[in-house]
Amino acid sequence: MENxxxxxxxxxxxxxxxxxFGGFTLAKKLIKSDYQVVLIDRNNFxxxxxxxxxxxxxxxxxxxIVFPLRKAFQKCENVIIxxxxxxxxxxxxxxxxxxxxxxxxxxxxxxTGATTNFxxxxxxxxxxxxxxxxxxxxxxxxxxxxxxxxxxxxxxxxARQSLIDVAIVGGGPTGVELAGALAEMKRYILPKDYKELDxxxxxxxxxxxxxxLLPGMSEKASKRSFDFLExxxxxxxxxxxxxxxxxxxxxxxxxxxxxADKVIWAAGIKGEIIDGFAEAVVTKRSTLKVDAQLNIKxxxxxxxxxxxxxxxxxxxxxxxxQVAQVAIQMAHFLHKKFTKGHDKxxxxxxxxxxxxIGRNKAVADLPFGKMxxxxxxxLWLFVHLASLIGFKNxxxxxxxxxxxxxxxxxxxxxxxxxxxxxxPNKA
Amino acid sequence: MENxxxxxxxxxxxxxxxxxFGGFTLAKKLIKSDYQVVLIDRNNFxxxxxxxxxxxxxxxxxxxIVFPLRKAFQKCENVIIxxxxxxxxxxxxxxxxxxxxxxxxxxxxxxTGATTNFxxxxxxxxxxxxxxxxxxxxxxxxxxxxxxxxxxxxxxxxARQSLIDVAIVGGGPTGVELAGALAEMKRYILPKDYKELDxxxxxxxxxxxxxxLLPGMSEKASKRSFDFLExxxxxxxxxxxxxxxxxxxxxxxxxxxxxADKVIWAAGIKGEIIDGFAEAVVTKRSTLKVDAQLNIKxxxxxxxxxxxxxxxxxxxxxxxxQVAQVAIQMAHFLHKKFTKGHDKxxxxxxxxxxxxIGRNKAVADLPFGKMxxxxxxxLWLFVHLASLIGFKNxxxxxxxxxxxxxxxxxxxxxxxxxxxxxxPNKA
Numbered sequence: 001m002e003n004x005x006x007x008x009x010x011x012x013x014x015x016x017x018x019x020x021f022g023g024f025t026l027a028k029k030l031i032k033s034d035y036q037v038v039l040i041d042r043n044n045f046x047x048x049x050x051x052x053x054x055x056x057x058x059x060x061x062x063x064x065i066v067f068p069l070r071k072a073f074q075k076c077e078n079v080i081i082x083x084x085x086x087x088x089x090x091x092x093x094x095x096x097x098x099x100x101x102x103x104x105x106x107x108x109x110x111x112t113g114a115t116t117n118f119x120x121x122x123x124x125x126x127x128x129x130x131x132x133x134x135x136x137x138x139x140x141x142x143x144x145x146x147x148x149x150x151x152x153x154x155x156x157x158x159a160r161q162s163l164i165d166v167a168i169v170g171g172g173p174t175g176v177e178l179a180g181a182l183a184e185m186k187r188y189i190l191p192k193d194y195k196e197l198d199x200x201x202x203x204x205x206x207x208x209x210x211x212x213l214l215p216g217m218s219e220k221a222s223k224r225s226f227d228f229l230e231x232x233x234x235x236x237x238x239x240x241x242x243x244x245x246x247x248x249x250x251x252x253x254x255x256x257x258x259x260a261d262k263v264i265w266a267a268g269i270k271g272e273i274i275d276g277f278a279e280a281v282v283t284k285r286s287t288l289k290v291d292a293q294l295n296i297k298x299x300x301x302x303x304x305x306x307x308x309x310x311x312x313x314x315x316x317x318x319x320x321x322q323v324a325q326v327a328i329q330m331a332h333f334l335h336k337k338f339t340k341g342h343d344k345x346x347x348x349x350x351x352x353x354x355x356x357i358g359r360n361k362a363v364a365d366l367p368f369g370k371m372x373x374x375x376x377x378x379l380w381l382f383v384h385l386a387s388l389i390g391f392k393n394x395x396x397x398x399x400x401x402x403x404x405x406x407x408x409x410x411x412x413x414x415x416x417x418x419x420x421x422x423x424p425n426k427a
Numbered sequence: 428m429e430n431x432x433x434x435x436x437x438x439x440x441x442x443x444x445x446x447x448f449g450g451f452t453l454a455k456k457l458i459k460s461d462y463q464v465v466l467i468d469r470n471n472f473x474x475x476x477x478x479x480x481x482x483x484x485x486x487x488x489x490x491x492i493v494f495p496l497r498k499a500f501q502k503c504e505n506v507i508i509x510x511x512x513x514x515x516x517x518x519x520x521x522x523x524x525x526x527x528x529x530x531x532x533x534x535x536x537x538x539t540g541a542t543t544n545f546x547x548x549x550x551x552x553x554x555x556x557x558x559x560x561x562x563x564x565x566x567x568x569x570x571x572x573x574x575x576x577x578x579x580x581x582x583x584x585x586a587r588q589s590l591i592d593v594a595i596v597g598g599g600p601t602g603v604e605l606a607g608a609l610a611e612m613k614r615y616i617l618p619k620d621y622k623e624l625d626x627x628x629x630x631x632x633x634x635x636x637x638x639x640l641l642p643g644m645s646e647k648a649s650k651r652s653f654d655f656l657e658x659x660x661x662x663x664x665x666x667x668x669x670x671x672x673x674x675x676x677x678x679x680x681x682x683x684x685x686x687a688d689k690v691i692w693a694a695g696i697k698g699e700i701i702d703g704f705a706e707a708v709v710t711k712r713s714t715l716k717v718d719a720q721l722n723i724k725x726x727x728x729x730x731x732x733x734x735x736x737x738x739x740x741x742x743x744x745x746x747x748x749q750v751a752q753v754a755i756q757m758a759h760f761l762h763k764k765f766t767k768g769h770d771k772x773x774x775x776x777x778x779x780x781x782x783x784i785g786r787n788k789a790v791a792d793l794p795f796g797k798m799x800x801x802x803x804x805x806l807w808l809f810v811h812l813a814s815l816i817g818f819k820n821x822x823x824x825x826x827x828x829x830x831x832x833x834x835x836x837x838x839x840x841x842x843x844x845x846x847x848x849x850x851p852n853k854a
Contacts, residue, residue, distance in 0.1 A: 005580050007623075044576060044842050061490050068840045070620040080623075083576040083842075100580040135844055149471060149510040153432050153527040193497040196434075196507075392830060392838060396823070403819060411819060413495045415471050415510070417562055 003101025006080050011036040014338065015096055015105035017086055017274070019046050019069055022306030022327035023111030029335035031076045038080045038103060040096070044069055047134055048388055050324065053174060055137035057181035059410040062134040064396045067389040086112070089276035091299050107301045109334060110274065110288060114307035114322055117268035117285070127245045128265035131174055143262060145415045148194060158259070162248045164202045165260040169242050170267030171208030172216065173355040176225050178264060179206040180357035183232035188408040204234045205258055207250070209241045209267070214363070216321060217353055221363035224372040228357040269322060271308040283310050292345035293337065294330055305330035311346060320348050356380045359405065430528025433507050438463040441765065442523055442532035444513050444701070446473050446496055449733030449754035450538030456762035458503045465507045465530060467523070471496055474561055475815055477751065480601060482564035484608035486837040489561040491823045494816040513539070515702035518726050534728045536761060537701065537715060541734035541749055544695035544712070554672045555692035558601055570689060572842045575621060585686070589675045591629045592687040596669050597694035598635030599643065600782040603652050605691060606633040607784035610659035615835040631661045632685055634677070636668045636694070641790070643748060644780055648790035651799040655784040696749060698735040710737050719772035720764065721757055732757035738773060747775050783807045786832065
């Protein structure tokens with residue numbers, strides 16, 4: 001029984017799982033194509049991941065960086081939205097199972113993205129925050145400010161320290177951007193908002209296992225971001241491997257202990273894998289092996305794009321980086337394949353990468369050169385603003401950024417807790 | 428032990444409980460006064476209650492209608508903020524108890540406001556939504572849209588109906604404004620967003636026990652709001668008393684049954700009373716009896732203002748209405764009493780009341796006349812925009828309103844669920 005209740009038409013059906021950069025872009029491209037497109041996501045919105053850290057740091061509202069799927073596809077007769085938790089795939093019967101029912105497909109595109117990788121360590125999973133959804137970003141924001149409030153009535157020095165200190169594990173873009181934003185909050189906001197607190201007592205740790213920050217970028221970017229963060233007062237610990245996190249203590253391989261109630265885990269991601277695939281096509285990092293046409297090996301009508309896809313080749317033995325640009329370019333590639341039936345190989349055009357550390361401080365590795373500081377920062381702003389979906393989102397983000405820049409004061413420091421009685425009748 | 432850790436100074440200390448219209452206004456007025464002011468609220472923000480319904484109906488973001496307390500008092504040396512749950516008052520030792528510790532006072536002002544009154548009916552309390560906080564507003568928004576999504580995969584007619592129908596109990600301003608906003612959503616948004624759904628099947632009930640809507644306003648306003656709502660397709664049931672709500676069914680005294688999973692309870696409020704007051708000063712509606720100087724009877728250094736205060740007089744045997752203006756004017760009165768030591772009686776200057784039903788549709792009873800329709804609507808917009816705290820909030824609300832007006836499409840239809848792991852370490 002097909003109980004996702006999608007009308008059967010004469011068109012071939014493409015089911016897309018996930019409305020992130022890959023799935024959303026592909027569905028958009030397939031508007032008015034000769035396919036029926038069914039886009040399934042657990043959320044009723046597309047999320048702009050690169051700005052999650054600003055939501056976590058009270059610089060932006062979630063609504064400014066997400067876009068409702070139904071609004072995005074309002075005028076499209078051939079795109080059907082279903083908000084459901086995906087439970088599995090049966091590639092023999094060509095069926096997807098969700099918590100709201102099943103649906104059959106002619107073509108299936110996996111675009112489920114990636115989630116935080118705790119490497120099987122339950123202590124770390126239970127005692128840290130991830131940052132792979134706006135909900136998690138809000139949770140970080142709420143807890144940072146709740147803990148500051150609690151600190152106001154905590155006399156014991158050690159107890160107060162563990163409330164106000166924050167440790168970030170992982171020196172990739174997420175870790176670097178979070179640490180920078182936190183350091184600016186410490187510098188510009190805390191002395192004004194929490195006059196009774198000694199802002200100098202707030203310690204921000206950025207813990208990186210390897211010998212440099214931003215290992216995916218150039219040596220120059222690594223060095224500049226390190227300098228920027230040190231200057232902002234972040235305690236950057238390189239060559240430091242975390243072995244356990246428990247009871248507000250971060251233990252490192254070298255035997256050190258860092259005390260912090262709040263630990264943000266940005267030290268790795270893994271694919272959001274779905275039940276129903278042979279072991280042979282699943283990698284150790286829970287991604288799906290695809291060939292150069294993005295076909296999952298052995299399944300000619302099933303594809304994977306974006307963070308969940310592992311596309312190995314001689315030139316790229318490690319696959320492509322798990323970034324938005326790869327997902328978007330893969331979506332464009334699949335769109336052409338579906339509509340023009342070509343047989344080319346997917347090629348990734350690296351447009352460069354960037355990370356922002358703070359006011360006027362960013363690093364960028366671009367095809368035409370490496371840069372840092374103010375120019376890189378302005379470029380970062382423009383690129384992100386341009387990539388946001390929806391004119392109103394762009395406008396609100398722009399106003400917020402201008403406001404924050406001019407006043408040195410992002411004003412979204414709100415602890416809005418979820419209401420307990422979230423669903424009467426259905427508890 | 429005073430463990431709210433507020434520094435003792437030479438100044439007399441005024442403790443204000445609650446940062447709503449009354450408490451917030453009073454604290455603002457007391458900036459730079461010769462008092463130490465301690466403002467305690469369970470939230471770290473002031474909430475603008477008159478626009479909760481727009482948050483619930485996806486027209487505004489919570490952050491646009493709340494304002495962080497610490498930001499509001501950033502430059503005030505004599506105002507101390509504490510975010511805590513108030514647990515009780517001891518008027519013999521002049522102490523307030525909170526979940527984070529105690530604090531003593533020289534003067535105490537109760538400004539805790541009001542909460543939803545379920546009149547002791549547990550079925551109603553457990554099976555309906557209140558609308559007395561932004562968290563509750565978000566909860567209503569999330570559940571309306573979740574249920575629409577669920578309706579897309581629900582084939583059974585009755586089951587689908589209970590997902591999409593909404594019943595609102597209570598025909599005061601909150602009920603009227605909610606019903607109007609819902610009806611506009613049904614008309615302008617649903618046919619675009621949920622093409623597969625028959626918007627005509629969505630029933631909106633507004634259930635009022637008495638024989639007219641907006642009983643606090645003029646007959647003309649009652650009649651006009653009724654006409655507006657009927658025109659928008661709302662099923663207004665007057666003279667209908669709800670006797671029970673259970674299993675998605677609303678039972679009325681006349682023996683009728685209305686089937687709706689979502690019932691919003693806007694049929695009454697009661698004071699947010701605090702432990703520690705003699706029975707003699709507490710009314711049946713959990714408000715505190717105050718004299719004409721807003722003094723709680725028998726306690727010369729304890730005051731109550733706003734919704735929690737019951738100020739009975741010969742001219743006002745029912746006390747003053749529980750509205751923002753009374754709270755604000757009481758705050759101004761107390762400010763003068765504290766700073767100038769006068770001995771006048773509180774007098775309420777009624778500036779009028781208004782309610783909005785939809786686009787170009789509002790009713791207003793003003794000292795200089797009663798009006799309805801477009802003029803009342805524009806006036807409503809201006810009054811509410813002017814009353815919002817913070818320039819950025821005004822700007823964002825204005826942009827949102829203009830946007831929604833021009834596009835017929837509020838774009839905040841997001842189901843952002845709270846993240847489960849809200850507080851590692853401290854579960």
